[in-house]
Amino acid sequence: GEDVEQSLFLSVREGDSSVINCTYTDSSSTYLYWYKQEPGAGLQLLTYIFSNMDMKQDQRLTVLLNKKDKHLSLRIADTQTGDSAIYFCAESGRYSSASKIIFGSGTRLSIRP
C-alpha cells in the first residue's frame, strides 16, 4: 500500500543547514511535496518535485529525489527561528479519479540558538 515515512524530530543550530529525510513506497507517485505546518495553522506548500526530476532548488530550499531508493530530502539553508515548524513529506498520483495526497507523520524541526 501507499506509505510515507519520516523521522519525528530534528534539532539544528540557527544558521546551520537542516536536512529532513523521507521515504515512500508507491513507485507510481507522480508528485512529491514538502508542506510546512506552524502551530494552529493549516498546511503551507513549500515546494514540490515531479517524479522524473532529481533536484529542485528554490531560494533556501533544495529538494533531492532518489527515485530508485524512493528517498526524498529537503534541505533548508541558513536555518532561522521562523523555520521552526512541522514539515510533512507527501506524495500523490492518480488514484481512481481523485488526486489524494498521502502524507508522512511529519518532522518537528526545532532551532537552537
Add this chain to the structure above:
Amino acid sequence: ETGVTQSPTHLIKTRGQQVTLRCSSQSGHNTVSWYQQALGQGPQFIFQYYREEENGRGNFPPRFSGLQFPNYSSELNVNALELDDSALYLCASSRTGGEVGGYTFGSGTRLTVV
C-alpha cells in the same frame, strides 16, 4: 494568506452526536478535499468532491459524508461521533484535479469528542 476559510475553528461534541464542519473555498476552485489529522500524525484523506459529486474516498466509514455547493462552499458531516474522531479537520480546495501543488489548505477545525 489562505483563501480557504473553515468554521468553526474549535468544537467540542459528545460521543454519539452529529457534527457539521464548513469550508469556504477560493473562488473558481471546483474541487474540495477533506483530511483528518489526528494529534501527532499527518493528514489522512477522507474524500474529495468535484462539481458537487464525490470523486474519491479514503478509508473512512459511511458516517463521514460531505456536500459541495455551487458557491464554492462545502460541508463535512460526521454522524455517531466516536472518541477517535477527535482531530484537526482540514479542507483543501483546488482547480480541477488539484495536482502540481494546486491545493490551498484552510487552517482547520479542531474537533474534540468527549
